[in-house]
Amino acid sequence: MRILIFLFVLFGQFILLGGCSRDEYADEEFADLRFSETKYREVEYELAINPSFGDSASYTGSAEEWEQENWEIKIHFLPSEGFTHELPTKKMRRTNSDHKGQYYELIGKYLNQFGFGWNDAMGDDPETPYFDGESANALHYMDLRANPRLGCDNHLPIS
DSSP, X not given: OHHHHHHHHHHHHHHHTTSOOOXXXXXXXXXXXXXXXXXXXXXXXXXXXXXXXXXXXXXXXXXXXXXXXXHHHHTTTSOTTTOOOOOOOHHHHHHOHHHHHHXXXXXXHOHHHHGGGBTTOXXXXXXXXXXXXBOHHHHHHHHHXXXXXXXXXXOOOOO
16 A cells, blocks of 8 residues: 555656656756856956956956955955855865855856856957846756756757
8 A cells, every 4th residue: 555655646746747857966067068167267367457347456466376366355356346256166166065056056146247157158248347248058047946847848958
């Protein structure tokens, strides 16, 4: 009898999910293929060395030195508009799973800051110090995170 109840419940979940057996990390895989942390960090550095942005003139160190700086230092060289969150580094994500979750949340949630890293980013006004363009991949990624069933409904990912 227990087996019959178990099978009934399992079948009910299968029907409710539309036969979905979605990988719980599908959204992360989607982002990994389409978001470039390297590209984002290059843009972040370019903004930091531009004297037009930030409240501490321009950053004078190398890109390698920039990557090692604490966020509390970085924010003084970055535009105050749009740059509000530190993106956890690969090293931080390897040593702390909370940082991994934060990374995936940030790249989808704060498009004005992290939009530069999406591989289909377009329409950004180079005169603004934040991303004001569009990225269909970022929008699809946000949808995947908000509605995990999207990964199940034969919803074809954008390239």
